[in-house]
Amino acid sequence: MTIRNDDDRRFADLLHHRSARLEQGDPITPPLVSAATYHLPRADVGGYVYGRTTMPTWDEVEAQMAVLEGAPCVSFPSGMAAISAALMAAVVPGRRVVLPSDGYYTVRLFAEQFLKGFGVPVDYVPTLAMGQADFTGAGIVYLETPSNPGLEVCDIAAVAARAHAAGAVVIVDNTTMTAVLQRPxxxxxxxxxxxxxxxxxxxxxxxxxxxxxxxxxxxxxxRDWRKLSGAVPGSFEAWLVHRGMETLELRLSRMCASAQVVAERLAAHPKVRAVRYPGLPDDPSHAVTVRQARGFGFLIGMTLDSADQAEAFLAACPYLARATSFGATHSAGERRARWGDAVPEGFIRLSIGVEPVEALWDGIAEALAVV
Incomplete structure (x- = not known):
């Protein structure tokens, strides 16, 4: 058997990660096991013990994720639960935490309301400045690249080398790209x-x-943080993510291809003041993304002249869900300044979904025509 490259093998392995463990009559897809307690006549012979420690359905989605990441994974009930666990597992008393000033704002809130309250120094550095930042005394250097929502990119390898030289642990939020497109x-x-x-x-x-x-x-x-804090995911949620992961590479292929088309057309549109998308050759993030990722993602930043224009555009486009999230099958748009992000009032974060791209573009063009 010949596999074209490591990525192809990984995506195929992800779909068949249960195969070697299947017995005659076993279900191909993992069963949904929602038990919180297990038959436990003895405590010294292994097996499942209690639902706060581990569950069969967690094991399945973590095994699947491990194929994609190329590393062991621990699952959590939300992205912020995972982020806070990583920070609490790696934080060192007296050593500062360096966070991106232009990343997901809830991470900064966690740092301000909890890390600083425990006496942990916290510094904020723009994503673009991470490559030159002074990491002396840092215990954690936290990156989000591309940043959300500005789509700024830093060189992960270069920053990690400098952070390690200063004795810091490097944590990367890879939500915007996933391990399909970027492997920090x-x-x-x-x-x-x-x-x-x-x-x-x-x-x-x-x-x-x-x-x-x-x-x-x-x-x-x-893993201990998850067990002791009780920040555990539900088995049904784990089952849903396992199901979603099976089409992730396929969905991303279409989403990224469509995002490239939409970004190029937005960049040429007279009513659009600015476009950020790493796939555009003249985008400031393009060169670094080419070096460290296998795609440009599905997020686009577009700026119209005012908040009123941005809101009118979002209201008029039939194929953009008005939601504060991204990465779904449906395309979505949001004016991010309403949450206090340091972006122009007319800045819109577009998340491109799996709609046929020409129909999606027609809807976007029709909405731009009325603003």
Missing amino acids: LDLGADLVVAADTKAPGGHSDVLFGHVAGRDAAVMARV
Whole structure:
């Protein structure tokens, strides 16, 4: 058997990760096991013990994710649960945490309301400045690249090398790209966090997240945090994400191809003031993305002249869900300044879905015509 490349093998293995364990008559898809308690006449012979420790359906989705990440994974009930677990597992008393000032704002809220309250120094650095930042005294360097929502990109390998030289652990939020398009662990990151609520789940019907890493001691702390904090996912949610993951590579292929078409057309449209998409050759993020990723993603940043124009566009487009999330089968749009992100008032984050691209573009063009 000849496999074209490692990515193809990984995507095929993801679909068949249960095969070697199947016995005669076993279901091909993992069963949904919702038990919280298990038959436990003895406590010294292994097996499932209690639902806060582990569940069969968690095991299945974590095994599936591990194929994609190339590393052990621990699942959580949301992306923020995964992020907070990674931070708490890696934080070092007295050593500062460096966070992106232009990344997902809830991470900054967690740092301000909890990490600082525990006496942990926190510094904020723009994504584009991470390559030159001073990491002296840092215990954690946290990256989000491309950043959400600005789509700024930093060189993960270069930043990780500098952070490690300063003795810091590198955590990368890979939600916007997923391990299909970008593998931060291969580029030097110590931990990857992601909100599987987005593209892996893919259908806007589940909250989920995971942490991946190759250092057994750090991952043991992540797993202990889940057990001791009780931040555990439900079995049904794990089952839904497992189902979504089986079409992830296929969905992303269409979403990214459509995003390229839409971004190019938006960039040429007279009513659009600015477009950010790493797949555009003149985008500031293009060169680094080419080096460290296998695609440009499905998120587009477009800027209209005003908040009123942006809201009118979103109201007029028939194929954009007005939702504060991304990565689903349906395309979505949101004016991000309403949450306080440091973007122009007319900035819209577009998440391109799996609609036929010409129909999607017709809807976007019709909406632009009325603003």
